[in-house]
Amino acid sequence: MKSRYRHTRFLILLGIASVVASCGGGGGQKSPDITPPPPAPQSQFAEVTASSGISFSVEFSDTPGDLFDIPFFVGGVASGDYDNDGDIDLFVLRGDMGPNLLYRNDGDNAFSEVAAAVGLAFTKSATENYRHSGPAFADMDGDGDLDLFLGGVQGDPCRLFANNGDGTFTDVTSGSGLDVMGATQTVSAAFGDYDMDGDVDLLLAHWGVLRSELDPGDTEHLWRNESTAAQIRFVSASVEAGISPSIITLPDPEVLIDGVDYSFAPSFVRIDDDLYPDIVMSADVNSSMVFMNNTDGTFTNATDVDVILDANGMGSAVGDYDNDGDNDWFVTSIYRDSSPLVENGNRLYRNDGGTFVDVTDTAGIADGGWGWAACMADLNNDGNLDLYHTNGWQFDFIGDYTADTSRAFISNGDGTFSDQANSLGLADKGQGRGAVCADFDRDGDIDIFLWRNEGPNGARLFRNNVSTGNYLTIKLRGLPPNTAAAGARIRASIGGLTQMREITIGSNFISQGPMEQHFGIGNAPQIDSLVVEWPDGVLSDLGIVLANQRIVVDHPGL
Numbered sequence: 139m140k141s142r143y144r145h146t147r148f149l150i151l152l153g154i155a156s157v158v159a160s161c162g163g164g165g166g167q168k169s170p171d172i173t174p175p176p177p178a179p180q181s182q183f184a185e186v187t188a189s190s191g192i193s194f195s196v197e198f199s200d201t202p203g204d205l206f207d208i209p210f211f212v213g214g215v216a217s218g219d220y221d222n223d224g225d226i227d228l229f230v231l232r233g234d235m236g237p238n239l240l241y242r243n244d245g246d247n248a249f250s251e252v253a254a255a256v257g258l259a260f261t262k263s264a265t266e267n268y269r270h271s272g273p274a275f276a277d278m279d280g281d282g283d284l285d286l287f288l289g290g291v292q293g294d295p296c297r298l299f300a301n302n303g304d305g306t307f308t309d310v311t312s313g314s315g316l317d318v319m320g321a322t323q324t325v326s327a328a329f330g331d332y333d334m335d336g337d338v339d340l341l342l343a344h345w346g347v348l349r350s351e352l353d354p355g356d357t358e359h360l361w362r363n364e365s366t367a368a369q370i371r372f373v374s375a376s377v378e379a380g381i382s383p384s385i386i387t388l389p390d391p392e393v394l395i396d397g398v399d400y401s402f403a404p405s406f407v408r409i410d411d412d413l414y415p416d417i418v419m420s421a422d423v424n425s426s427m428v429f430m431n432n433t434d435g436t437f438t439n440a441t442d443v444d445v446i447l448d449a450n451g452m453g454s455a456v457g458d459y460d461n462d463g464d465n466d467w468f469v470t471s472i473y474r475d476s477s478p479l480v481e482n483g484n485r486l487y488r489n490d491g492g493t494f495v496d497v498t499d500t501a502g503i504a505d506g507g508w509g510w511a512a513c514m515a516d517l518n519n520d521g522n523l524d525l526y527h528t529n530g531w532q533f534d535f536i537g538d539y540t541a542d543t544s545r546a547f548i549s550n551g552d553g554t555f556s557d558q559a560n561s562l563g564l565a566d567k568g569q570g571r572g573a574v575c576a577d578f579d580r581d582g583d584i585d586i587f588l589w590r591n592e593g594p595n596g597a598r599l600f601r602n603n604v605s606t607g608n609y610l611t612i613k614l615r616g617l618p619p620n621t622a623a624a625g626a627r628i629r630a631s632i633g634g635l636t637q638m639r640e641i642t643i644g645s646n647f648i649s650q651g652p653m654e655q656h657f658g659i660g661n662a663p664q665i666d667s668l669v670v671e672w673p674d675g676v677l678s679d680l681g682i683v684l685a686n687q688r689i690v691v692d693h694p695g696l
Contacts, residue, residue, distance in 0.1 A: 181563035182518070183586065183600040191249040192241055192587075196596040198233030198269055211271050211325050211345065212291055213596075214648030215589040217574045218275035218284045221305045224688075226576045226652050228587060229258065229275070229286065232596055234267040234294075247579045247601055257307045261288065261297045268294035272326035272648045276338055277301075279365045280619020289324030289342065296324055298370055315372040321347045321358045321399075328644025330406025330415040330624050331673060332379070333435045337363040337619040338643065340372050343401035345422060351397030354386040359401070359419075365619070375435075384439040385419070385427060400425045403454040403511075403647040407465050408625065408640060410492035413675055415625050420451035420469045420647070428494065445496050448485040453573075453647040457514035458638045459523045460553055463629075464489040465640060470509030470527045470647075474537055484509055484527075503555050507542040511647040513575035515584045517562075519607025519658030521637060522549035528570025528588055541567045544588070564600060568592050572649030577602075577656060582609040582686060584656060589649055608685035610665055613654040614641060615692045616673065622653045623693065625673040630683075632662045659685055 187193070198212045216229045225243040232239060237259035241249035253259040262268045271291045275284040283301040290296040296316045299307040311317050323346045329338040340361040349357060360381045361372035376382040386399060400422035406415040409430065417429040417437060426446050429437040453470035460466065466489045473483030483504035487494035498504050503525060512527035525547040531539035543565040547555035559565040564586065572589030579585060579601065588598040610630065616623030626641045639655040659665065663685055670678040672693055683689065 181561070182604055183563040183602055185563070185598060186247055186601045187597055187599045190247050190599045191244075191251070192228070192597045192599055194230060194232045194239055194596045195236070195594040196232050196591055197235035197593070199235065211323070211571075211648065212269050213571070213589065213591065214270075214272050214326075215572045215574055215587065216273035216275050216286065216650040217576055217587075217652050218650070219652070220275060220284045220286075220301065222283060225580060226574075226578055226654075228574065229253075229273050230589065230596075231270050231273055231288065234262075234269045236267070238267065238270075243578060245579070247585070247599065256305055257309075258286070258299060261309070268297070270294065270297065272324065272343070272645055274327040274329065274643070274645060274650045276329040276643050277619070277621045278329075278338065278340075278363065278370045279367065280337060280621060281367070282618070282621050285370060287327050287340070289327060290319075291323050291325065293322045295319075300370055310370050314370055315361065315364075315374070319358055319374075320356075323347050323399075325401075326403045326645035326648055327650075328404045328406050328642070330643060331620055332360070332406060332415055332417075332431060332437075333362065334414060334433075334673075336617070337365060338622075338624050339363045339375075339406075341404040341406060341417065341644070343404050343419065343421075343645070344399045345402050347399040349386045349397050349399055351386065354383045354397065357382040357385055357399065359385060359404070363619075378435070380432075380436045380438065381417075381429065385429075402452050403645050405454055405456055405642060405644050406624070407456045407467075407642055408627070409465060409489060409494075411464075413625065413673065418454065418456065418467050420448070420454035422450055422452065424449050426451035426469060430492075442494065445487070445494055446485075447482060447496065449481050451485075453510050453512035453527055455512040455514040455525065455527075455646055456640075456642065457523050459486070459514060459525070459549065460488065461522070461635060461637055462489075463636065463638050464492075467494060468503075468512055468514060468525055470506060470512050472508050473505045486525075497553070500553060501547075501555055503545075503547045503557075505557075506545045506547075508539040509545065510571050511573040511589075511649045513573055513586075513646060513651060515575040516656065516658035517546065517548065517575075517584055517602065518604055519583060519609050519660065520549075520551070521632070521635060521658050521660050522551050524548045525555060526564070526573065526575060526586065528566065528573045528590075530567075530569040530571075530591075532569060532591075543567050544570055566590075566598055568595060568598065570598075571647070573646065574649055574651055576652045577611060580688065582611075583607075606661075608659045608662060610657045610659065610668075610683060610685055611654055611688040612639075612657070612668075613688070613690045614670065614672075615690060615696060617693050617695050620673055623673055624653075627671045628655055629667075629669045629671070630657045630659070630665045631667040631669075632659055632665060654688075
């Protein structure tokens with residue numbers, strides 16, 4: 139089977155080259171105690187882009203000649219409350235042929251574009267942009283507002299912007315440590331406190347960076363935060379932490395070209411029960427990886443190559459889909475069943491006591507076409523996390539994915555899923571790459587924003603019109619400098635069922651979801667027990683909490 143993966147990816151990269159040349163825990167808990175709402179009506183989601191104020195084209199220049207210098211990963215979207223007004227805003231990268239865009243959320247799925255006014259429209263000069271990918275909001279300096287990271291691609295630099303606290307931003311790349319990064323491609327980013335020193339560190343994916351297999355050196359994936367109140371600063375920690383060199387030289391790799399970084403989407407997430415975040419990295423050509431935190435500032439590559447078998451891992455989502463109290467991992471890939479080439483499609487890895495088990499066949503989610511960014515989110519407020527991902531590929535040379543639809547795998551509540559994208563109104567056929575699942579209009583359900591690599595039609599906003607099912611939305615305020623409480627876990631119990639959410643900051647492939655957490659609770663009128671486990675292990679027991687509200691919970695030390 140692995141040799142067939144290699145054959146398929148060889149054809150894919152040959153196709154890319156020709157384009158460049160021509161154009162320049164176990165089984166989980168059952169949930170009988172939450173009475174689910176009735177099945178969602180047809181077309182639960184409505185496409186509302188035209189009335190939202192969000193409209194942009196995707197345009198970029200490329201650098202022909204290098205197999206890996208390709209424009210397919212330029213762009214993306216980050217979500218977060220940059221102005222601290224209580225709703226979710228969107229920052230959009232749309233290439234280097236025009237300005238970046240910051241869409242301020244004005245409520246009721248209406249947005250205003252303010253990038254120029256806040257200092258984020260351009261990164262190269264007053265009127266020019268570098269080529270960027272994988273934007274991410276995070277409070278890097280611990281002052282209580284969201285700063286912004288932009289990855290650089292095709293040899294262009296990364297950029298850091300500090301939030302000034304008044305809704306404007308300042309470029310602080312110089313002296314940040316990232317200004318001397320050697321990687322020519324930075325596709326996606328994540329933040330988390332891997333060394334438990336109180337601030338959020340940086341994890342990067344570098345698809346297409348050439349490295350020596352025998353001596354890859356510093357692979358520049360992990361960056362330790364050494365910021366002060368006066369300066370945001372990161373120091374490369376990949377070598378000392380044990381990420382380099384094994385992220386390049388995974389034992390017995392099945393890749394087209396040895397010594398190439400194929401990482402796509404990184405995540406800090408607690409896989410076992412200690413407080414230290416581990417790492418999962420979705421990656422192309424059969425090289426997705428798992429790194430377990432040794433709790434001493436180092437990691438061990440714990441990838442089980444007989445289990446982690448997503449042949450072309452691209453998008454990534456983590457969450458407790460089976461409600462058994464630990465984090466599972468969903469990876470999007472390519473599904474192809476035409477002989478003689480076989481791609482095994484999406485993978486769902488269930489967490490059994492800190493070890494992943496492939497349950498894809500049971501779950502029924504393998505056939506996802508050509509998947510990219512993914513979300514785990516409760517789309518119908520029934521208490522179970524669903525799986526959504528966007529799709530598409532521009533060129534028809536291993537099969538026609540040019541009109542491949544997004545997928546919405548809705549949980550059946552028993553560990554299996556059913557693709558309901560068409561009936562829900564989510565079967566978008568555009569060239570989707572990024573996705574954000576969030577309650578943009580604050581009506582208690584999860585809406586979806588798509589970033590599409592598609593000329594004048596880069597945006598799609600889908601409003602969720604689910605008419606049943608109660609909810610609770612929670613934002614945490616942690617101890618500075620980890621003000622978003624990355625790594626905290628929230629447990630909401632109703633009857634005999636407990637749902638768990640973990641605060642993660644990062645990418646599901648060139649796109650970032652918000653840090654607040656949404657719980658669907660069916661027809662239950664309240665959460666019977668709500669407990670927050672903070673990153674430092676302190677517990678906050680909030681007791682009974684009524685449904686259908688958004689609450690903000692502060693660390694007891696604030």
